[in-house]
Amino acid sequence: MEENINLDWSNLPFGYIKTDYNVRCTYKDGAWGEVEVTDSEYINIHMAATCLHYGQEIFEGLKAFKGKDGKIRIFRLEENAKRIQRSANGIKMAPLPVEKFREMVEKVVKLNERFIPPYGSGSSLYIRPLEIGMTAQVGVKPAVDYLFIIFVTPVGPYFKEGFKPTKVAIYREFDRAAPCGTGRWKVGGNYAASLTAGELAHKGGYSAVLYLDPKEKKYIDECGPANFFAIKGNKYITPKSNSILPSITNMSLQQIAKDMGLEVECRPMLLEELAEVDEAAECGTAAVAAPISEVDDIDEKKTYVISKDGNPGPVTTKLYNHLRAIQLGDEPDTHGWVTVLD
Numbered sequence: 153m154e155e156n157i158n159l160d161w162s163n164l165p166f167g168y169i170k171t172d173y174n175v176r177c178t179y180k181d182g183a184w185g186e187v188e189v190t191d192s193e194y195i196n197i198h199m200a201a202t203c204l205h206y207g208q209e210i211f212e213g214l215k216a217f218k219g220k221d222g223k224i225r226i227f228r229l230e231e232n233a234k235r236i237q238r239s240a241n242g243i244k245m246a247p248l249p250v251e252k253f254r255e256m257v258e259k260v261v262k263l264n265e266r267f268i269p270p271y272g273s274g275s276s277l278y279i280r281p282l283e284i285g286m287t288a289q290v291g292v293k294p295a296v297d298y299l300f301i302i303f304v305t306p307v308g309p310y311f312k313e314g315f316k317p318t319k320v321a322i323y324r325e326f327d328r329a330a331p332c333g334t335g336r337w338k339v340g341g342n343y344a345a346s347l348t349a350g351e352l353a354h355k356g357g358y359s360a361v362l363y364l365d366p367k368e369k370k371y372i373d374e375c376g377p378a379n380f381f382a383i384k385g386n387k388y389i390t391p392k393s394n395s396i397l398p399s400i401t402n403m404s405l406q407q408i409a410k411d412m413g414l415e416v417e418c419r420p421m422l423l424e425e426l427a428e429v430d431e432a433a434e435c436g437t438a439a440v441a442a443p444i445s446e447v448d449d450i451d452e453k454k455t456y457v458i459s460k461d462g463n464p465g466p467v468t469t470k471l472y473n474h475l476r477a478i479q480l481g482d483e484p485d486t487h488g489w490v491t492v493l494d
């Protein structure tokens with residue numbers, strides 16, 4: 153048994169902290185092998201591997217929590233398993249079976265139990281699955297060998313402001329994905345495509361970029377690392393688009409909103425509609441639900457002020473609290489979203 157570790161659990165950054173083990177599985181000769189456990193943080197890759205040249209890399213992000221009862225809870229593991237299968241199929245990689253994904257996640261979380269932040273700290277264990285094409289080749293075609301890895305790291309809030317509203321910016325000369333491209337999958341290249349605008353945003357004091365639809369630049373798409381939703385009266389409105397990642401947090405918040413008696417609209421959302429909304433937020437595994445105070449359309453020199461008093465809106469706060477309570481086991485898991493490990 154490893155000794156307990158002492159981290160400043162309530163003040164963790166959203167960063168990488170070395171843990172004890174990671175788990176791996178290789179795809180060779182048309183089949184996935186056995187799950188392997190290692191304490192090495194490194195991988196040995198051929199310099200001609202497809203992941204290095206042609207972007208055959210996909211990943212996921214999910215979280216594990218320690219409850220008041222001491223139990224470990226993993227949020228919506230199966231949805232993440234299914235989404236990384238869609239990402240794999242999207243860029244012609246080998247999809248990992250859901251059961252193998254489950255085995256790997258449960259194993260890596262249990263092996264690193266001492267890194268799961270304690271209940272009440274506000275932090276969680278971030279689980280990062282990734283898959284890469286390993287075949288050495290120079291022709292542009294899919295690899296035949298793949299490596300799937302899952303590592304974990306304890307994290308605090310993604311935005312250093314926590315649950316305080318932040319500003320987001322629109323930079324019209326940048327897109328993170330093409331209209332019928334890879335935006336709907338969790339492909340590493342989408343994030344490379346978001347770095348220039350992301351840096352501009354951070355330098356300008358914004359928490360993230362808000363992307364418009366890449367075809368017409370009329371509709372709201374999503375933020376760099378999270379989906380977008382707005383509250384207008386009794387409605388939860390969230391963009392429907394082929395170039396955004398279907399967020400599991402957003403899917404969950406839509407259900408919670410319905411449970412709370414809100415009407416949910418998932419439809420193309422015009423940017424101008426922001427002038428009329430009561431609340432807006434970014435939502436994702438890392439971001440949870442991060443309220444937006446203001447949207448600045450930089451090139452058009454137009455500002456949409458959303459939070460006039462600088463505080464999170466009441467509906468976003470309720471949604472956030474309810475989601476967190478389910479994740480931590482403080483509220484019953486009525487939709488079967490949580491995997492409880494003993």
Ligand code: PLP
Nearest residue numbers: 377378379397399400401436437
């Ligand atoms: N959109 C993008 C581009 C993301 O990177 C993420 C993060 O995973 C999300 C949305 C939110 O998705 P989820 O709620 O499944 O984490």
Ligand code: COI
Nearest residue numbers: 213214377436437438439
């Ligand atoms: C997540 O929310 O899990 C993400 O992947 C977003 C970001 C860290 C890339």
